[in-house]
Amino acid sequence: MTATDIFPPNRTEALSRLQRFLPHAGRDYAAQRNYDRGAGQHTGVSTLSPYLRHRLLTEEEVLRAVLGRHSRSAAEKFVQEVFWRTYWKGWLEMRPAVWGGYRAGLDQAWDRVQTQSGLRAEWEAACLGRTGIDCFDVWARELAETGYLHNHTRMWFASIWVFTLRLPWELGADFFLRHLLDGDPASNTLSWRWVAGLQTRGKTYLARASNIRKYTEGRFDPKGLASEAPALDGPPHPPRMAPPAGDSFDPARPSVLLLHEDDLSPAWLFDRGLRPLATATLDATDGFSPLHPAPHLGAFKRGAFADVTQRWSDRLGPVTEGLRTPEDIGTWARDAGAEQIVTVYAPVGPTADILNRIDALPLRRLLRPFDAEAWPYATAGFFKFKDKIPTLLGAMAGIRAA
Numbered sequence: 001m002t003a004t005d006i007f008p009p010n011r012t013e014a015l016s017r018l019q020r021f022l023p024h025a026g027r028d029y030a031a032q033r034n035y036d037r038g039a040g041q042h043t044g045v046s047t048l049s050p051y052l053r054h055r056l057l058t059e060e061e062v063l064r065a066v067l068g069r070h071s072r073s074a075a076e077k078f079v080q081e082v083f084w085r086t087y088w089k090g091w092l093e094m095r096p097a098v099w100g101g102y103r104a105g106l107d108q109a110w111d112r113v114q115t116q117s118g119l120r121a122e123w124e125a126a127c128l129g130r131t132g133i134d135c136f137d138v139w140a141r142e143l144a145e146t147g148y149l150h151n152h153t154r155m156w157f158a159s160i161w162v163f164t165l166r167l168p169w170e171l172g173a174d175f176f177l178r179h180l181l182d183g184d185p186a187s188n189t190l191s192w193r194w195v196a197g198l199q200t201r202g203k204t205y206l207a208r209a210s211n212i213r214k215y216t217e218g219r220f221d222p223k224g225l226a227s228e229a230p231a232l233d234g235p236p237h238p239p240r241m242a243p244p245a246g247d248s249f250d251p252a253r254p255s256v257l258l259l260h261e262d263d264l265s266p267a268w269l270f271d272r273g274l275r276p277l278a279t280a281t282l283d284a285t286d287g288f289s290p291l292h293p294a295p296h297l298g299a300f301k302r303g304a305f306a307d308v309t310q311r312w313s314d315r316l317g318p319v320t321e322g323l324r325t326p327e328d329i330g331t332w333a334r335d336a337g338a339e340q341i342v343t344v345y346a347p348v349g350p351t352a353d354i355l356n357r358i359d360a361l362p363l364r365r366l367l368r369p370f371d372a373e374a375w376p377y378a379t380a381g382f383f384k385f386k387d388k389i390p391t392l393l394g395a396m397a398g399i400r401a402a
């Protein structure tokens, strides 16, 4: 089975996964979510992340469905987890230099891999699952083969990478981004930073054998793990910028629609009057890593784009696939007769890096109301943000109050 057999890249699959998971999103989730029972057995969690990451399914849809079935108190844990993605995006949006810092650190680490044979051998062993730490090796292979890892396992894996194997954290974050179907600049970069003690200053995550034994139900009992996790050193957080406001657009002006992998649910744009002359899909893969990503990432993204353009074919006009550069986007939009390019606001990451360089025509980035409401609250830690969840749910019409 390939990763895209396990995670077929379409909305129908996302919806049926949501339906299957719904009965378990309440107290079952709170009790089961930390157990990793192995590849193909991730029944305690939703496995919705590849779909949420690309918004083949939106956070609002998931929250509505879950809170339509469970009380807020029963679903509290699951709802909070859904908002972790939102929180990380908002945090990075207000400190975009942290993404640039990660990319610069990655380039330096990659230079060292190319010039230091010892480091190269250790890095290769970790990526290929040949370290001799049995759980770690199984997880490296599970990630490479399935494009997914359980959350608890991501924490253990990152901790072993940084504190036992003592490899540069950026190379681990890159290994994840090259293989995860849900690979996300904000959740991934900031979670790795959190494990390493760079995000919540001085607070690290230490993977302990007893914890691994318990939550893998005895499948693993690793020996030789680091017994302490001293925080890595790094620059202070950059000053916080204002959250983005997003643009408006004039539906009367000739427009084209640029679809990208950060948001593949365009219905709300049509509700706002967008009638595109043509549509293109943006391929931002090159900006994820200096190395080639796993083939399943391209397959998932192509499948997801095909799914969305097919479902909305009567609204999109002619579709051009896989534009990669600002210049190509400008040429395509002009040739289509457009006066403006409309797109959903993309959070910090490879897509936004390309959008930031489009100058051929006015680019109108429409900020999804869910993001506009939530991101400004990501000023400090998650615990402060969490207090705003009732307000954010209240802003979503139709959410059950109890």
Ligand SMILES: Cc1cc2nc3c(=O)[nH]c(=O)nc-3n(C[C@H](O)[C@H](O)[C@H](O)COP(=O)(O)OP(=O)(O)OC[C@H]3O[C@@H](n4cnc5c(N)ncnc54)[C@H](O)[C@@H]3O)c2cc1C
Binding pocket: 033, 045, 046, 047, 048, 049, 050, 052, 053, 081, 082, 083, 084, 085, 086, 088, 149, 150, 151, 152, 154, 155, 158, 176, 180, 182, 183, 184, 185, 187, 188, 189, 191, 192, 195
């Ligand atoms: C080192 C590390 C790297 C990570 N990299 C990524 C990444 O690149 N992309 C990514 O989407 N998530 C990442 N996560 C977060 C989390 O592990 C995944 O979102 C989660 O495992 C997805 O599986 P699920 O859908 O079955 O989760 P569930 O437990 O069913 O949670 C439901 C949804 O809540 C959100 N969510 C849950 N936990 C988190 C979390 N800790 N942070 C952010 N959102 C969360 C996801 O959208 C998820 O689909 C990372 C975590 C760690 C520790």
